[in-house]
Amino acid sequence: MIEILKASAGSGKTYNLARKYISLLLRNKDRYAYRHILAVTFTNKATDEMKSRILRELHIMAVDPHSSKYRAYFVPSLFPSESDMQKKAEAVLRDILHDYSAFAVSTIDRFFQQTLKAFSREIGQFASYQVELDKKSLIAESVDRILDSLTENDSGLLPWLTDNVLEQIEQGGRFSLDANLLGMAERLKSSQRQEAMEAAGIDADDYSKDSLMNIRQECRNIISSFRDAVKEKAARVLDLMIKAGVDPADSSYHFMSELHKYSELADTDAVPMLSDRFAKYAPDYEKWFSKAKAKTLLPKVWPFLEAPMDDFCALFGREFDVYNTACILDGQLYGLGVAGELSRTYNELMKEKNVLCLDDSNTILRGIIDKSDAPFVYEKIGVRYDHYLLDEFQDTARVQWQNFSPLLRESESRGGDNLIVGDVKQSIYRWRGSDWKLLRETVPAEFPDNSQRPLDTNFRSLSSIINFNNAFFKAAAEVLDGISGYDKDGPMSEIYYDVKQDVYRSDEDPGNVSCTFCPKNQELHKVLDSVMEAQAAGARLSEIAVLVRNNDSGEKVAAFLIDNGIAVITDDSLRVKSSITVRRLVSLMSLVDNPDDTVNSYLARSMDIEIPRSCSSLTDMAESLLRSIKKNDSDDSWIGEVLHIQSFMDYIQDYVNSNGNNLRGFLKAWDTANPSISSPASGECVRVMTIHKSKGLAFPYVIVPFVETIILYKPDSHWCSPKLEGTSLEGLADGVYDVSLNTSSVNSLFAEDYRRENFLQQVDNINTLYVAMTRPALGIHLISCTPPAKCLTAVKDGKKPEFKDFSQILYWYLSTVSGAKTTEEDETVRFDIGDIVDFNLYRESEDTDVMDFRISSENVYPSIALNPGDEDAEIDVRERGRLKYSADSVDFFSEGGEAGISASNRIKGVVLHEILSRMTVAEDLESAARVSLDSGDITAEEYEDVVALMKERVASAVRRGWFPEGEAEILNETTLIDTDGVMYRPDRVIISDGKVTVVDYKFGEHYRIYEGKLEKYARIWTKMGYPSVSAWLWYVHTDEVMQVV
Structure with missing residues (x-):
């Protein structure tokens, strides 16, 4: 059977998963049952957490069964006594630890890769093939090969590209062939296109040039014919009005000037849609003229203008949709012309390199499993799974489900016990292929005998947070109902029908929800204020998380907090390219590669640096240039960019390992790369991370800035199939096209695609906000720029504004529904529900579950010193065992590796600090300074300066x-x-x-x-x-x- 567990945020999902896994182990008489249970989740972190949870609970049951949270589930229903449960748990734990490699808790990608490896022969690869994560580099190399291999005698690709390049140039736009081709290639090889082609029933990846030329010709015929019809009918109406003696000044709403615009369209002009005002008043003939002229002019023109005007307006219905679609398709054909050649070159490259791209593996595996029965798959991989536990199922892609479905069906037929856990409200990875409709519709339909159980109690958050989320997301879902005009997947409120959660914690303090609206340039300052406010309430930095929509916002927040003295941990929010030192280094390397490249070597030309004549490797060149930069750097500004420099050197080394010492190739790769830094964790730091990476985590206090970036809809390109039935394009242009879906798409044959995408983006974005607002345990502070005046006026008048983003919905809700306390100061409005808690009280209470969410650098296992010295004797072993980041690493690239007092002001501070730490009384100064001299931290000359300076400072300290x-x-x-x-x-x-x-x-x-x-x-x-x-x-x-x- 299959049990579907609908687990809302904070409802004990991992607890239930671990209990199910342990139950399957304890109920099974086979001591190796763990070899036949597969638990699957999506990230390595979640996998480690699940493994740890299972082993920890088994350990508790084996050592102290009375304190096990699962005791009541197994005693006496499964075991007559605690001792029986203890013996079984002890045996199971021992077997797992002795056979740990067979402990099948895995990421979904890892499981599929292991399965695919068993079919290497069937997919035409050597068994030793490697999995390639960087699909973009493979595509870029494929494009390079296509361009390098162009000849006059090829399959027509050269003339095709030449004609399109000339056309682009004639249109007067900027055009770069390789950049344009690379962008198209990445879209052509995307998993979204593959899914769209399968949905449309298209198997071939090769569009013949002849068929594409036929489509282009038909599209241009439609475009030309429609433009001529619009010009003709507009000119006819205009001519009749002029002949009737109507002066342009007599027409209302510029009717005649708009008709004149259509009648004068040039052959290359696009035909715009009728303005809303023209379309609204065209059927109302009395609106054609001013009130003063209507009575005299209307009788003259209405009898013979009504039909021509109706004919003109009728063009902007179905005919305009077909015309607009023809314009869209005409712009798509260029890229489709290279699809076949790209696919062939890409596949040849993968075989040559003996690699398989991770993005492609699911589709390849689906083709194998579709043609095989489950026992054959198990025979190939060497293990049979009786039970499946699938976590975070709302993030599963349809192709992944198609691979799992036959295995689950086989398990169910043999009486297997399977569990699927997910929450539609936390589906935020659609851009990666996830499909929340699998959990909501597909699985229940494919397995009608399933049982569903909701987890509707929140064990994580305090009551103010839970109650606010219950009410706000119900209201927000109702606001979004019908906005998109797409109803095939039901209204938004139906998706959020189960948003209400019960409160578990009975704390007297309900926690707090705060929301600040301020000028855009003040948002970062409000983040800092919120951190300080939490600290003032007793929060440690490690108990605070700042969640952002994207890495760009994370980079801004991290940099601002660091600049203001707040220690920060980031997950990929610090960009290596943001370092001026890295940019200068790349500019110098560009100068070495091509002295005539004045653009990329611009920074290098402003530096007086000697370029090395020869280097043994790219790494050697980079290190040599870095030393030159340091020598030339008068203000030591690069010292604060050590992490960026080290990450850049790592990137160079990775490139060299894969591609060799090709400077030009490296510069080209770097141009499109965007590497980031995950800063090392330490004990007391604010965590800055994206909302997507925070899913599954919890924090005592959460700050969510830039809420206005969570918008309702963002126009973007998507692979779609137009509805061509009844048009001249039917049967000719059937296919999938990369279309930018925006408001103009409503007036095309892609209208249904636009409405569907609008709805799906709203689901994505409300889910994103839901994930962010369900992370905190004790309090949350949302920060947004002030909504536009139009929104503020509507709210003030008691109306619902025309919402553009979720900050506006939040402002409307807080202003009119929530009953929150409101504080206005200058241009800032703040809403508060509840008061911020005293973190010290929670930390000092016996119930510390909430505070266990804080980030900590301490391992759960005992920590021992790494090469301890005498200085470690008085340091607590937990602190002594941590790896520390040394400020002296800024001198890694200095000549001779000197780290003396002259290296930087930062090092000077370190030396002076050490001298003061050795002093008990003022007379200890010279002896304390001599220790630094003897250890080489300062030179003999600097010793005199240090002593002179510190005598003055210590004298003033003595007076204090x-x-x-x-x-x-x-x-x-x-x-x-x-x-x-x-x-x-x-x-x-x-x-x-x-x-x-x-x-x-x-x-x-x-x-x-x-x-x-x-x-x-x-x-x-x-x-x-x-x-x-x-x-x-x-x-x-x-x-x-x-x-x-």
Whole structure:
């Protein structure tokens, strides 16, 4: 049988999946049952989480069964006693750990690749083939080969390309053959086109030039005939009006001037659709003239103008749709002419390289499974699966389901127990092929004996968040009903019928939902304010996540927070190309490749850098040029771009490994590449990530900026089949075409495709917002730019605006429905439901489930030191075991690898900080500085300068009482452990006469985050029973001080 689990956000999906898997293990008498159960999810992270959850629960059942959350499900229904369950769990766990490679919890791609490997002979590949993830590079190389192989005697491709290039040039547009061809090739080889061709029943990938020429000729005949008819009928109406003595000034709404525009169309002009005003008033003859003229002119012209005007307007119905479609098709034929050659070259390249593209593997495997029965598939892969557990099913592509369906059908026929888990409301990967209709319609139809069970209790979030989401998404779905004009998949409110969730947590504090609308240039500042607000309420940086719509927004947020002293973890939001040092390096490499290329080498020509005459490799060249840049860099501006530089060097190495030391090829590849950086995790950092990557995760506090970027509809290109029935194109132009679906598509034979895409994008985008708003446990803050004036006016007048994005729906809901507390200040409006929680209370409570969502760099296993030294003796083992990122790595490319005090202001700060950490009293200065001299951190000359500077600074510190001579206790770099186990290390603490003074040294810019850290230090000392605690920031270079507490 198949059980379908409809799991809304935070409803315990992983808990239920693990329970089902463990149940199948414990109920089975076969000790190797785990070899015949396949659990499938979509990401490596989700796979690791599922494996860990299963093993952890088995471990608890084997060691302490009474504390197992699953105990009630198995005792006494399956086992008469806890001890029986314990013995079985212990045996199962032992078997899995001893046979871990057969523990079949896998990503869907990994399972399909393993299956496809078994059929390497059938697909014409060597068994040693490699899976290629970068499909774009294969397509680019295929295009290069096509262009390199063009000859006068080829299959007609050269004349085809030549004619189209000349036509583009005649039209006066900018045209680059290779760039244009590459763009078309990527669209032609997309999985979306393959799916559209299959849906249209088209198998051939080769369009003959003759058939394409026939389509083009017919399209141009339609275009020309329609244009002539419009000109003729417009001219006739205009001529009759003039003959009747109508002056153009007498016509209303510029009727006559609009008719004149149509009558004067040139042969190359496109025919525009009638304006809304003309179409509205054309049937109302009294509107043709001003009121003063209507009574006298209407009787003269109406009797003989009515029919010609009706004839003219009638052209803009079905005939205009056919004309518009012919224009669209005419622009598509150029790309289709290269489809066959591209497909042949692409397939030859894959065989030559012995690779198979990951994107193509699902389709290839489907062709194999379609022709085979399930037992044969199992025989080839060497294992039989009795049970399937499919996670995140709403993200499954149709072709993936077509591969799984026969296997599930075979399992069901043998009495297998299968589970499908998903939530239509969290389907946000349609751009990657996912189809939420599989979960909603296809699976129930294919397996009518299925059982469905909803999980409708939210265990994650506090009540304010759950109740707000229940009400808002119900209202938003009702707002969207009917907007697209497409109803074949039902109204939006039907998709969101199960949005209501029950509240599990009975906390007295309901949590909070906040939403701020501000000027666009203030959104990043509001993100920073929200981080500081959460910190003020006791949140750690690791408990805060900023979720954005795309990587561009993530890059802006990460850069702004970093600039303001907030530590950040990013997932692919920092672009390598954003580094000026990387851009300068690439410009220098362009100059080496082609000295005449003044555009790409523009930055290089502004630098006085000697170009190396010869290098052994691309990597050697890049390192040599980097050293030259550093030597030439007077302000050390590149030091903050170390991660970008290291990522660029990694990219070069990856390219060299695959393609060799081809400089020109590398520059071409780099031109189209857009690599990003996932910054290394550390304990206390704000997490910045896209909403798509946050799915399945949870955080105590979530900030969602740029809500206005979650729009209702964005015009884009899609592969569609026009409805040609009853037109001259029927039977001639049947096929799929890459059409830009926008509002003008309504007046074409692609109108149904436009309405369907409009609806599907609305589903995608409301789901995206739903995923973002269901991540928080304790609170959420949404931030958006202020809606346009038209929207604000409509809301003020109690009307529903014409919504363009979800921020406008959110503003309307908060203003008119929610009953939220409203605060207005300057140009900013803020809505609040509930108050932000005290994070410390949740952290210190016995129930810490909510706070377990925070990001942590600590492993769940004990951490040991890596090559520990004497300095590690006093450091907690958990902290000592972490890998740390060293600021000294900025000197990796320096000549001789020197890392002295002159290297940078940053290094100077490190050295001075170390000197101060060795000092108990002022007299310790010279001996502390000599340690730095002896270790090579500073030179002999710099030693004198350092001592002179620090004598002045320490003297002022002595006057402040920070280097006392008496009985005071001095703690330098001493670790403090808070009640929750988190460690802090203030630079200097002076304890004298029951009073505590905390001093932190700083050597750079002023950041507010420093004040927050000192407040934490002071709070800990206060908890330790000291009644008088003060905390100070000391900016040593300038001798500025700031009292924080």
